[in-house]
């Protein structure tokens with residue numbers, strides 16, 4: 001084989017993403033292991049695959065200026081190889097001759113000598129200018145400022161428009177460029193120290209782990225595979241974005257009146273928030289392993305014992321929830337398969353707290369999933385928003401007066417955030433907003449950028465460029 005193993009691996013990942021709708025972060029690690037690619041070669045293949053996927057929009061704009069035919073008429077196998085070549089030339093420190101020659105070899109391998117000649121001509125053009133010069137040439141030809149920003153920062157234009165609107169609604173219209181740039185920086189892995197299950201002292205003894213400033217349960221992993229940490233394997237520590245942790249802590253910290261031990265997580269899979277909530281509930285109620293055995297059997301009161309009912313619609317994801325919560329003291333979490341839209345009808349007014357971590361476009365986590373921005377389309381919103389409204393309505397119905405509902409998305413798109421919550425609030429008189437910004441600031445007073453959220457409530461919108469988290473949204477509602 002004339003192509004080196006790391007480049008071939010990156011190419012195969014791009015093809016798997018294009019042809020079988022695979023997720024790069026699920027395809028690459030097993031492929032590296034199977035081909036015994038490790039160390040610097042594995043790091044090179046990873047940067048090449050993820051960087052190319054993330055910056056595809058920018059490279060396509062540059063390639064369109066260099067190719068003699070429209071990109072839509074280029075063999076997709078050749079186009080993916082050209083994107084890899086462009087990333088080596090413009091996004092990595094690969095010497096130009098190596099970037100061009102290795103890509104031409106790859107194209108010859110997968111599409112024959114004619115295509116290799118074409119690739120050689122295109123990539124030589126790409127290599128003749130540096131990124132600053134390409135920026136200038138893109139600007140020269142642009143007819144629309146937003147389209148230019150989209151090309152430069154490698155985002156689909158509809159996503160740039162949606163992010164601009166959401167920033168404006170959050171009083172931060174001027175921060176669009178910073179947000180788009182933050183989406184292109186691969187984040188460090190963040191861990192959640194599940195309260196009562198892992199101590200600060202144990203974490204301080206771990207190499208490569210340091211506190212994430214401001215969010216009390218969050219820690220950074222400074223390198224390496226989280227799976228090598230025993231506490232992660234045991235479920236006492238979980239891989240979870242700091243923003244996901246913060247919205248969970250804020251949901252659990254919002255004041256309820258009266259009883260506070262019967263909780264539900266309506267959309268639980270794969271179980272990151274359920275594990276954190278379960279650990280919090282155990283800590284708060286003093287629940288320990290085995291307490292279910294007998295202690296509450298004689299209680300006359302229904303729901304005398306604490307419980308977190310964690311439900312998920314997809315059977316295989318129900319299994320993931322069970323795995324995720326395995327370290328939480330036994331008997332506390334009741335994992336179920338359900339359609340969360342039915343809970344309000346089946347168990348009306350039962351719960352003190354109900355969390356809806358709604359299925360959404362995921363536009364707030366683009367930095368974590370290199371290919372996600374190219375997968376989503378505006379049409380996805382049509383099927384999601386009806387479901388989101390139904391889930392929120394069910395959660396409110398399942399909550400008792402004085403209890404709290406948390407509505408969360410890992411998307412800042414207004415159609416999925418305020419666009420869901422505001423009409424539901426306007427349409428019912430048995431629910432009112434709680435200031436989620438205030439609750440979050442009490443839970444995470446040291447978080448970067450949290451002080452500047454002053455007066456922006458009642459909804460909380462986190463941002464990667466400002467808070468160093470995914471762009472999570474949180475609304476807190478009190479049932480009257």
Ligand SMILES: C[S@@+](CC[C@H](N)C(=O)[O-])C[C@H]1O[C@@H](n2cnc3c(N)ncnc32)[C@H](O)[C@@H]1O
Pocket residue numbers: 244266267268269270271272273274311312313314317338339340341357358359360
């Ligand atoms: C954003 S994810 C939840 C993430 C989870 N809370 C965590 O922290 O790990 C949304 C989940 O909702 C599930 N879902 C979709 N429709 C649902 C429904 N009607 N009822 C319950 N769960 C649903 C999806 O399968 C998906 O697992």
